[in-house]
Amino acid sequence: MKALGAIIFLTIIVSVGAVAYLIWSERESNSFENYKSVIESGLITKGWVPSFIPKSSYNINEHHAVDKPNIYVELYFNPEDISYFEKACNLLSNNTYKCPNSGYPVKVTVTNENHAIIESI
Numbered sequence: 001m002k003a004l005g006a007i008i009f010l011t012i013i014v015s016v017g018a019v020a021y022l023i024w025s026e027r028e029s030n031s032f033e034n035y036k037s038v039i040e041s042g043l044i045t046k047g048w049v050p051s052f053i054p055k056s057s058y059n060i061n062e063h064h065a066v067d068k069p070n071i072y073v074e075l076y077f078n079p080e081d082i083s084y085f086e087k088a089c090n091l092l093s094n095n096t097y098k099c100p101n102s103g104y105p106v107k108v109t110v111t112n113e114n115h116a117i118i119e120s121i
Helices: 002-025 035-041 079-088
Strands: 027-034 058-065 071-076 090-093 096-101 104-111 115-120
Touching: 027 035, 035 058, 079 096, 079 104
Parallel strands: none
Antiparallel strands: 027 058, 058 071, 071 115, 090 096, 096 104, 104 115
16 A cells, blocks of 8 residues: 555656646746847747837846746836837836737836836736
């Protein structure tokens, strides 16, 4: 009976590990120096980086799940370009916006007047 319990336990552990591996292996991350680099990568046309980010964006880091519409983008921008978010999005609260992105909503949180975090909601 103990042997059967041990086999079941090991099977569960291996299954959980396999699922975790598949989940993590289906994620991609990219870093870009500036807006031009993101354009050249094609990630905006694929929807992994929203098209409404300011053209002054720099130090852009994005993470996405390959098989799900989940994105996370962090970037810096010229504070004068806050209008990019204001035009494309709806203001939820002070410095937080809800925006459409390839048919899925994202939340933009602006901090320090020049830093934005964009994430799926």
